[in-house]
Amino acid sequence: MNDLKLFDRVYLVGRGSWGGLLPLTAKLDCNIYLIDGGGELALIDNGEAFNLVKLKKNILAAGLDFNKIKKLIITHDHVDHTANTWLLKKILDAKVFAGRGSYFFLKPDVYVKTGDKIKVGEVTLNVYNTPGHTPDSLCLEANMESKKLLFTGDTAIGDQPWKSKGVVGWYNTAWGSDIKKFKISIKFIKKLSPDIILPGHGLPQMTRKKCAKALENCQKRLAKLGKRPEFESLIPFTFDLKGNKELLVNVKISKRKKRLS
Ligand SMILES: [Zn+2]
Numbered sequence: 031m032n033d034l035k036l037f038d039r040v041y042l043v044g045r046g047s048w049g050g051l052l053p054l055t056a057k058l059d060c061n062i063y064l065i066d067g068g069g070e071l072a073l074i075d076n077g078e079a080f081n082l083v084k085l086k087k088n089i090l091a092a093g094l095d096f097n098k099i100k101k102l103i104i105t106h107d108h109v110d111h112t113a114n115t116w117l118l119k120k121i122l123d124a125k126v127f128a129g130r131g132s133y134f135f136l137k138p139d140v141y142v143k144t145g146d147k148i149k150v151g152e153v154t155l156n157v158y159n160t161p162g163h164t165p166d167s168l169c170l171e172a173n174m175e176s177k178k179l180l181f182t183g184d185t186a187i188g189d190q191p192w193k194s195k196g197v198v199g200w201y202n203t204a205w206g207s208d209i210k211k212f213k214i215s216i217k218f219i220k221k222l223s224p225d226i227i228l229p230g231h232g233l234p235q236m237t238r239k240k241c242a243k244a245l246e247n248c249q250k251r252l253a254k255l256g257k258r259p260e261f262e263s264l265i266p267f268t269f270d271l272k273g274n275k276e277l278l279v280n281v282k283i284s285k286r287k288k289r290l291s
Pocket of ligand 1: 106163184199
């Protein structure tokens with residue numbers, strides 16, 4: 031057992047400094063999860079770019095064989111989740127799976143949608159389209175150790191320890207965010223009633239009760255966001271480092287260094 035292991039077949043092998051967490055790979059990375067299907071491995075998202083040394087080291091530390099990664103599954107095409115895709119694909123001769131509707135460059139080998147299953151050795155992932163943060167956003171469900179695990183990407187990040195409740199991915203129509211679809215997707219995830227949420231950033235929600243509460247808070251956040259006329263340019267979450275107090279800040283993206291989440 032090591033710190034990277036979340037479940038028997040799920041590892042956290044990469045993470046950035048989002049939320050003030052200690053990075054496991056490059057600072058701007060999303061959470062990078064590894065699924066151990068026995069004969070083959072898969073990554074769910076893969077980080078911002080060229081951080082493969084640390085990523086490989088973490089996989090080795092988990093006692094796993096980097097070269098067995100044969101599937102690269104993408105929750106959505108944002109650079110902090112996908113920039114290593116093509117390098118990894120080339121090195122590993124792996125297949126890329128993603129949803130349709132990317133506003134950027136990703137062209138996967140296999141487009142997946144609700145109802146599809148992705149087999150990673152002995153593990154089966156159920157695919158769900160959950161648009162809102164982006165049109166191509168996916169959630170992936172796995173049943174393990176009699177628990178329902180849900181990889182939620184940036185659709186539902188949930189309650190995080192710096193007192194931000196119901197965090198969701200950054201809302202921006204420049205990459206196709208859609209408030210109505212976002213709300214429907216969160217409602218859908220809530221209905222799935224996961225025991226564990228493994229988000230694209232931040233810490234997991236580890237009980238069914240915490241997942242339900244976090245999703246309720248995501249709904250509250252989206253309701254608040256939708257009422258503001260300027261919501262297209264809102265960063266839906268941020269926090270004041272001094273007071274550790276949550277703020278809603280209206281910032282025009284063009285005037286600010288891009289921060290993808
Ligand atoms: Zn994102």
